[in-house]
Amino acid sequence: MTAEIIAVGSEMLTPQKTDTNSLWLTDQLNLLGVDVTQKSVIGDDQNRLAAAIAAALDRTPLILLTGGLGPTEDDLTREATAQALNRALIHDPAILHAIEQRFASFGRKMAPINKRQAFLVDGAEKLDNPNGTAPGQWLDFDGRMLALLPGPPGEMKPLFLSQVLPRLQAVLPPRVLRTRFFRVAGMGESDVDQLIAPAYKPYENPVTTILAAAGDIQIHLRSFSATEAEAEARVAELGAKIEALLGNRIYSRNGDPLETALGVLLRERKATLAVAESCTGGLLGGRITEAPGSSEWFLGGFQVYGRAMKTRLLGLDEKLVEKEGVVSEAVAIAMAESARDRTGATYALSVTGEAGPDSATPGIEPGTVWIGIATPDGVEAKLHRFPGNRARVRAFAVQSALNLLRLRL
Amino acid sequence: MTAEIIAVGSEMLTPQKTDTNSLWLTDQLNLLGVDVTQKSVIGDDQNRLAAAIAAALDRTPLILLTGGLGPTEDDLTREATAQALNRALIHDPAILHAIEQRFASFGRKMAPINKRQAFLVDGAEKLDNPNGTAPGQWLDFDGRMLALLPGPPGEMKPLFLSQVLPRLQAVLPPRVLRTRFFRVAGMGESDVDQLIAPAYKPYENPVTTILAAAGDIQIHLRSFSATEAEAEARVAELGAKIEALLGNRIYSRNGDPLETALGVLLRERKATLAVAESCTGGLLGGRITEAPGSSEWFLGGFQVYGRAMKTRLLGLDEKLVEKEGVVSEAVAIAMAESARDRTGATYALSVTGEAGPDSATPGIEPGTVWIGIATPDGVEAKLHRFPGNRARVRAFAVQSALNLLRLRL
DSSP: OEEEEEEEOGGGGSSSOOOOHHHHHHHHHHHTTOEEEEEEEEOSOHHHHHHHHHHHHHHOSEEEEESOOSSSTTOOHHHHHHHHHTOOEEEOHHHHHHHHHHHHHTTOOOOGGGGGGGEEETTOEEEOOTTSSOOEEEEEETTEEEEEEOSSHHHHHHHIIIIIHHHHHHHSOOOEEEEEEEEEESSOHHHHHHHHHHHHTTOSSSEEEEEEETTEEEEEEEEEESSHHHHHHHHHHHHHHHHHHHGGGEEESSSOOHHHHHHHHHHHTTOOEEEEESTTTTHHHHHHTTSTTGGGTEEEEEEOOSHHHHHHTTOOOHHHHHHHOSSSHHHHHHHHHHHHHHHTOSEEEEEEEOOOSSOSSTTOOTTEEEEEEEETTEEEEEEEEOOSSHHHHHHHHHHHHHHHHHHHO | OEEEEEEEOGGGGSSSOOOOHHHHHHHHHHHTTOEEEEEEEEOSOHHHHHHHHHHHHHHOSEEEEESOOSSSTTOOHHHHHHHHHTOOEEEOHHHHHHHHHHHHHTTOOOOGGGGGGGEEETTOEEEOOTTSSOOEEEEEETTEEEEEEOSSHHHHHHHIIIIIHHHHHHHSOOOEEEEEEEEEESSOHHHHHHHHHHHHTTOSSSEEEEEEETTEEEEEEEEEESSHHHHHHHHHHHHHHHHHHHGGGEEESSSOOHHHHHHHHHHHTTOOEEEEESTTTTHHHHHHTTSTTGGGTEEEEEEOOSHHHHHHTTOOOHHHHHHHOSSSHHHHHHHHHHHHHHHTOSEEEEEEEOOOSSOSSTTOOTTEEEEEEEETTEEEEEEEEOOSSHHHHHHHHHHHHHHHHHHHO
16 A cells, blocks of 8 residues: 655745654554655645645545644644545534533633634544544545544654554554664774675565664664564564674664663673763763663763863873874873773773864874773773764764773673 | 745655755745745656646746656656656757766766766756756746756755756845844743744744754844845844843854853953763763864863762762762852862863652752852852753753853853
């Protein structure tokens, strides 16, 4: 089956806002085996919307509309649907009563304008909306299905899951989904793709999706079948091939971000971590502490952004800094060593580099970053050259520091 | 005039990707006084795309298409446009030569597949694309204008600005834009709106847009007129009213973020800043050092995330921490004081709080944050209760700390 999604509302035709409901709906539909063939955004214009609905019904069996069910005069989805189908709008006293009750439960009186929400397109089933005043509507006729859904995601999503999804499942062939989810650090997107494409390209099912952020690659496998066993077998087969190719570059199989995966490893070892940050200014610690419960294994550290702080807070030898330069292997090593000593942590990570846009350090190209690691067994530092602007270089540096420690554990 | 935007490409009908080119294009069109009345996303399907183009031309004078101009068989915008207009595709040897030259300049040989990009819809003008192989195309007939633009933003935007914009300006009435841009800290979005709505509501021109992030509100005013003097007078009138209402809650009039505005104030005073961070783990320093050149005024600081670090790195009295609790006025004050002393900075900010999701500190609600400030004149701390999840509480804490120092300066 194929579907179209129509998002209704003039605010989505401004430079600031776009339709994002359709991404979530597309995901839901794809899981059912339904492909989305067209998406549209239409403003609050009854004739234009009616024409779009009529045209969509001519070419596509399933149409989902989001938005335009509110109480104001700008909310025209009910009227436009009635116009497109050449049907009347019928007042439903039960809906009106439910809206009045909803207002009463908040200790408020319903405004007269809300009466507009108590009309159904002739022949439509009401879709109860426990999270808002506007009910959805469902029409099923001549092999066509049309759902009118509220625009706010907090209303639309539960309504879709509780009332539209069962109606679609009833008419679609049964379909079981099994997934694999790998997160990979230490490789670029194109390198990952080049490595695993020969494995996944031959498969149409599972579907493979690769998403990339700075130094962080997500690989999603989704397999569909009529039976659970077959779906699992399909995804297990391709999953094993990809795992064999990527090996320990995979840091998570359950969606956890790198800092959480690292926390699991440190907790297992009853180990603790400290940091010393120059060019990242605190971002590494900020990222680590995104993980709730990180206080069990993250102690803290030093933001030695200004040159003098490297001596003053970490006790680095000023002559060493002078001779080797702030962005150097020797300084990265001394920072990691001192952070470990001064906090008493099991491990310490250090970052010193030039994030750009201009180089503050003569002879050092923006993107040059030294990452140091101090462990009970010794200390060392690795040189990186990251592409991109200041924000990207700093994000890469944080990710690479976390990954360096992960590989060491 | 009104316009429609059609984005072409099956990847934009997946759950992962959406059309974002249309936001930028809408902004450009709005600046010219052109309203966007409909947006569509169509997959790589020639018949469906041709039908969509024909329908759009029937109702709207200006159509912008993005994407589908690449060299592969999936790239069907040329063919679909020709089909919709019932015109032929004409081979253009000059385009082919330019594509071959482009490949040669990279030391590569053009693949035969790229020949597809050397065809123009009969009657179309070529729009040179210095950033890619696919030229754009421009059609102007029977009061209709149709632009075929490449999909990659890095190709589409310069091509639009250099070749589509002048063509539109030539047929549209002259229009001058004047803007004001205020950034506000220390107030919520609804409080800002309630305060300034009586000022801006009476004006249709300037257009007022309010955007909000955690603790950071942006107010954009845009005024249009046939003359510069009139556009400036309009925006100055409303701008003055809004400035009078918001006073020193406005921290920037040029778009600079809070850390940059703060840097200007510190540089003027030849002053420096240090931090001591508990629940933010480094985010405050990370945010401060987003500003290039912040090393002139930001020294660094201490990530005292673990309880013991407050004593070990900052020298806080363990009895004080025990008695008052980690999240307390006394600890925030002691942290700021010690960070200032140990770094030698003019000012120091401290953050200690409970970011959630669960409270690690008995009796302290998630969202409770003390922010301390140490200055040459003394030290104090302020209590905040921030709404939202862990990430939001931490973002609010960072913004509030920066704003506390700004107001002190």
